[in-house]
Amino acid sequence: MCETEKFFCLGMNIKPEYMMLNIKASTDVEAIKILAENFFKAGAVKDTFVPAILLREKNFCTGLQFEEAGIAIPHTDAIHVNYPAVAIGKLENPVVFQSMGAPNTPVKVEIMFMLAIKEPHKQIEFLQLLMTKFQEENLLRRLMKCNTAEELTEKFIACLV
Amino acid sequence: MMKKILLACGTGICTSTAVSAKLQRILDEKGLKGQYQIAQCKIAEVPMKSADFDLCIATTQVSGDVKCPFIMGVAFLTGMGLNPIIEKILTIFETK
Numbered sequence: 590m591c592e593t594e595k596f597f598c599l600g601m602n603i604k605p606e607y608m609m610l611n612i613k614a615s616t617d618v619e620a621i622k623i624l625a626e627n628f629f630k631a632g633a634v635k636d637t638f639v640p641a642i643l644l645r646e647k648n649f650c651t652g653l654q655f656e657e658a659g660i661a662i663p664h665t666d667a668i669h670v671n672y673p674a675v676a677i678g679k680l681e682n683p684v685v686f687q688s689m690g691a692p693n694t695p696v697k698v699e700i701m702f703m704l705a706i707k708e709p710h711k712q713i714e715f716l717q718l719l720m721t722k723f724q725e726e727n728l729l730r731r732l733m734k735c736n737t738a739e740e741l742t743e744k745f746i747a748c749l750v
Numbered sequence: 751m752m753k754k755i756l757l758a759c760g761t762g763i764c765t766s767t768a769v770s771a772k773l774q775r776i777l778d779e780k781g782l783k784g785q786y787q788i789a790q791c792k793i794a795e796v797p798m799k800s801a802d803f804d805l806c807i808a809t810t811q812v813s814g815d816v817k818c819p820f821i822m823g824v825a826f827l828t829g830m831g832l833n834p835i836i837e838k839i840l841t842i843f844e845t846k
Contacts, residue, residue, distance in 0.1 A: 645760070649759075649760035649793075649810050650810075653824065654828060654830060655829075688824070689765070689810060690808065690809050690811060690822050690824040691822065691824070692811060709761075709764060709767075713767040713768065716765070716768050717772075720772075720828070724829040
C-alpha cells in the first residue's frame with residue numbers, strides 16, 4: 590500500500606509516478622496502453638489490467654466531451670487493481686476516442702484520467718466529484734497547462750480538496 | 751404517482767452512480783422528492799428489467815429492446831446538453 594497522506598485523496602492514490610505528459614499516440618488503444626503500462630510499472634494495477642482496460646474501452650467507450658476539452662476516463666473491473674489510484678495522461682496531439690453512450694461519435698481527447706477502482710462504492714464519490722469539477726471550474730485547462738508530473742499531481746489534488 | 755427510474759452503465763456501479771447523484775439532486779430541486787424510485791443495473795440487464803420501469807437512463811448504448819422510455823444520460827456527466835434532457839424527464843412525471 591502507499592497511502593502516504595500527501596498523495597492520498599478521497600480514497601485514491603494520486604502520485605507523480607502515475608502521470609504522463611506528452612504521450613505520443615495516434616489511436617485510443619495506443620494511448621490507453623502507454624498510460625496503463627506506466628500504471629502497472631508503478632504497482633497500482635495487475636498485469637491483467639492492460640488487456641482488461643483495452644477490452645472494456647472497446648465495448649464501453651469512455652470519451653466525454655466537456656466544454657473545455659475532450660477527455661477519456663478508461664476504467665475496468667476491480668479484480669485487475671492492486672489499490673485505488675488515478676493516472677493522468679496528457680496527449681501530445683489529440684487522439685480520437687469514441688464517446689461514452691454513442692460509439693459512433695468521435696471525441697478529440699486531450700487528456701485521459703485512468704481510474705484504478707478497487708472498491709466501487711467507495712471510489713464512486715471520487716468520480717462524482719471529478720465530473721462536477723470538470724463542469725464547474727477552469728480545471729481541465731489548468732491541468733493541461735502543467736509541464737511536469739509533480740505539477741500535474743499537485744494541481745489535481747489541489748482542485749479536489 | 752411514484753415513478754420508477756432505471757439507471758444503467760457498463761458495470762452498473764460506476765458512471766450510473768454518478769448519474770444517480772446528479773439526477774436525484776435535480777429532481778428534488780424540482781419538488782419531486784418522494785415521487786420517484788431509482789434502481790441501477792448493468793446495461794446487459796436493461797432489456798430484461800426495463801418492463802417494470804417508467805424510464806431508463808443509461809450512459810452506454812443498449813443492444814436489445816428497452817421496454818420503457820429510454821434516455822441517453824451522458825449529459826449528466828458532462829453537463830453538455832443537459833437541459834433538454836431534464837425537460838424530457840419531467841414530461842415522464844406529468845404522465846399518469
